Amino acid sequence: MKDTVATGTLNAMTIDVEDYFHVSALAESIDRKDWSAMEYRAEQSTTRLLEMFEQYNVQATFFVLGWVTQRSPQLVRRIHAAGHEIACHGLTHELVYRQTPEVFRTETRDSKAMLEDLIGAPVLGYRAASYSITAQSLWALDILCELGFTYDSSIFPISHDRYGIPGASTRPGRIRSPNGSQIVEFPLTTRKVLGARVPVAGGGYFRLLPYWFTRWALQGVNEDDQMPFVFYLHPWEIDPEQPRVRASLLSRFRHYNNLEVCEQRLRSLMRDFRFTTMRKLLAPYLEAA
């Protein structure tokens, strides 16, 4: 059954394809070497997202983690075959500012090549683990250009304990990397509310804030700020049955809050707004290169 299609500005629908045990908020509690022994659930929750997107006639961009690409190559092919865009979420979910440029270059090149081999098409877009391109790791943009990426969506123009560049542009557009190369950046969407920049377009914020607030804020981005927003979600966010991991109170709150309402909210969002892939939305900027 196809649902009714919303009208209005086209926005970007993006999914960071990783599992609950990859998440930075829980990384303090899970050793990387134990990943392969954890109950793997990303494939089934990503499949559920694909079914929902088909129902609402939404095309999305999937930033796939290299670890998932290795584990589920057929999933990557299925996403691509369904007409969605495949993009790169790095190899190991290490924060960029904790890597050396050399390690970042190798891992990012390898994860891009794995995806391109699987789908037989170029991968244009990149999103860093936990939006970890910050003022300390802007060098990563040089390397993304060098590796042939034409757009990035890793910069969160807010202050946060793990990510963010307060004061960075909030609009999609071309930016210069430190060595003078150019790349298109689609910053994660924020909205000014009572004088403060609030992240309003995905993940934990989508689960924490009441849906009416999200809808009001995103309508404001489209109508008052006159620009598209980028919505993001992870497959584990529509999987309330996932195994619980011991972690700090803050991390558990960020990870587990409102998982059970997330799928219904996503359905409401797809009824209320129009979505497409990042690549299609950014085409005017990419062509101007």
Ligand SMILES: [Zn+2]
């Ligand atoms: Zn991630």
